[in-house]
Amino acid sequence: MMILVIGGSGSGKSAYAEELACALAGKEHTRKYYLATMQVFDEESRRKVERHRTLRDGKGFQTIEQPVRIEDALLKMGDGRKTVLLECVSNLTANEMFAQGQQKPEREVAQNVIKGIERLRKETTHLIVVGNNVFEDGIAYDETTTAYIRAMGAIHQKLAERAEQVVEMVVGLPVSVKA
Amino acid sequence: MKLITGGYAQGKLQYVLSKYRLREDAVWDGVLPEDGTQQAGTAVVNHFHRWVRRRLQDGGCPEEEALAFVERCDNCIIISDEIGNGIVPVDAFERAYRERTGRILMELAQRAEEVERVLCGIGQKIK
Numbered sequence: 001m002m003i004l005v006i007g008g009s010g011s012g013k014s015a016y017a018e019e020l021a022c023a024l025a026g027k028e029h030t031r032k033y034y035l036a037t038m039q040v041f042d043e044e045s046r047r048k049v050e051r052h053r054t055l056r057d058g059k060g061f062q063t064i065e066q067p068v069r070i071e072d073a074l075l076k077m078g079d080g081r082k083t084v085l086l087e088c089v090s091n092l093t094a095n096e097m098f099a100q101g102q103q104k105p106e107r108e109v110a111q112n113v114i115k116g117i118e119r120l121r122k123e124t125t126h127l128i129v130v131g132n133n134v135f136e137d138g139i140a141y142d143e144t145t146t147a148y149i150r151a152m153g154a155i156h157q158k159l160a161e162r163a164e165q166v167v168e169m170v171v172g173l174p175v176s177v178k179a
Numbered sequence: 180m181k182l183i184t185g186g187y188a189q190g191k192l193q194y195v196l197s198k199y200r201l202r203e204d205a206v207w208d209g210v211l212p213e214d215g216t217q218q219a220g221t222a223v224v225n226h227f228h229r230w231v232r233r234r235l236q237d238g239g240c241p242e243e244e245a246l247a248f249v250e251r252c253d254n255c256i257i258i259s260d261e262i263g264n265g266i267v268p269v270d271a272f273e274r275a276y277r278e279r280t281g282r283i284l285m286e287l288a289q290r291a292e293e294v295e296r297v298l299c300g301i302g303q304k305i306k
Binding site for chain 1: 185186187188189190228260261262263264265266268276277280298299300301303
């Protein structure tokens with residue numbers, strides 16, 4: 001089963017997604033994996049990673065750092081049934097799009113990310129994907145950023161279509177979009 | 180009149196076309212059909228927020244014009260981006276654009292028989 005959890009920054013997506021992963025994994029005794037996509041460049045991202053690590057402490061997740069080619073995370077997992085929490089679509093998409101200092105075309109990026117997540121979905125018992133609502137600020141960004149947002153839009157639409165559940169987080173509360 | 184809102188790149192137009200079985204030729208992109216335009220069936224106004232923006236730039240009164248439009252064309256579907264969920268811009272025009280677009284959409288939502296919000300291609304009926 002795939003669940004997409006989407007929301008703005010500071011909406012409580014991470015905490016809710018972890019809760020969900022723990023509940024699902026606990027019920028079916030699967031192993032829990034946390035796929036971390038953030039590339040740590042500076043103090044701010046280091047602190048963010050620390051905060052999320054602390055949140056997950058003691059919940060029994062095995063963390064896999066996988067900033068690109070998300071399907072390769074499967075090679076780092078053990079056999080058996082697994083519950084996987086992927087956080088998050090925006091980092092993964094940015095890493096895929098802007099790797100090696102040049103911008104890849106949005107379609108190619110969207111297809112790769114979708115394909116990678118589809119592999120995860122097929123080979124896990126539960127997959128929880130944390131998405132990001134970056135679509136509602138009305139800002140006309142430069143073409144580079146707009147292409148990135150369009151790729152994010154295409155990925156989110158495809159994930160929502162394939163997911164059994166879509167949940168939007170609002171002030172820390174889950175609102176069901178698809179159930 | 181129906182109002183469809185949601186973020187950029189969320190599949191709103193596709194959602195409307197497939198839900199109401201309409202073709203691309205029913206779509207007005209960033210413009211309102213002029214008074215007297217012959218159109219069989221439903222008119223879809225896509226990128227309504229862009230029309231508001233242009234009317235503001237041209238010194239028009241989008242509030243009055245939009246209401247007059249839905250009055251004479253009550254069999255239409257208006258699609259607008261949600262543009263208000265970001266930091267309030269420093270630039271006065273950008274600020275007025277978001278504020279006035281938001282207020283126009285509230286007016287339209289009041290009058291609409293149905294309002295849907297599209298998130299990730301999924302419609303949520305909010306009125």
